[in-house]
Amino acid sequence: MQLILDIPAQNATGNERRKAAVIACYKDGSLLLDARDNLKPARFALAPTDIFPWTEFIEKLLAAWQLSDYSDVPEAFKPVKQIPTFVIEGILGEPIPQQLKILATLRSQGYFAPLGNPYK
Secondary structure, eight states, X not given: OOOOEEEOOOGGGTTSOEXXXXXXXXXXXXXXXXXXXXXXXXXXXXXXXXXXXXXXXXXXXXXXXXXXXXXXXXXXXXXXXXXXXXHHHHGGGSOHHHHHXXXXXXXXXXXXXXXXXXXX
């Protein structure tokens, strides 16, 4: 299952709408993306203040978890232990800020590997 996202046009994307997949997530909240639209640059970063389609990402992430298809799931979100069913079933009913807190809580409880520092 491909986790290709529609990234809104903004400074970080050269003011163009992009199709990309997340390849890395960092402690500071920045993301490294791999373009899937044949536009340049082929890789670009988003800062925590940039616009990222969290709703679309989390929906696709949940589908991958449910199918146990981790082939395109970024390492930062590949479960190292089984995500509780109640989380998978309930997370989409929460607002985005709460969804992000749930993901952070799962990480702090060891469901995902710790995040690294950017550019290292």
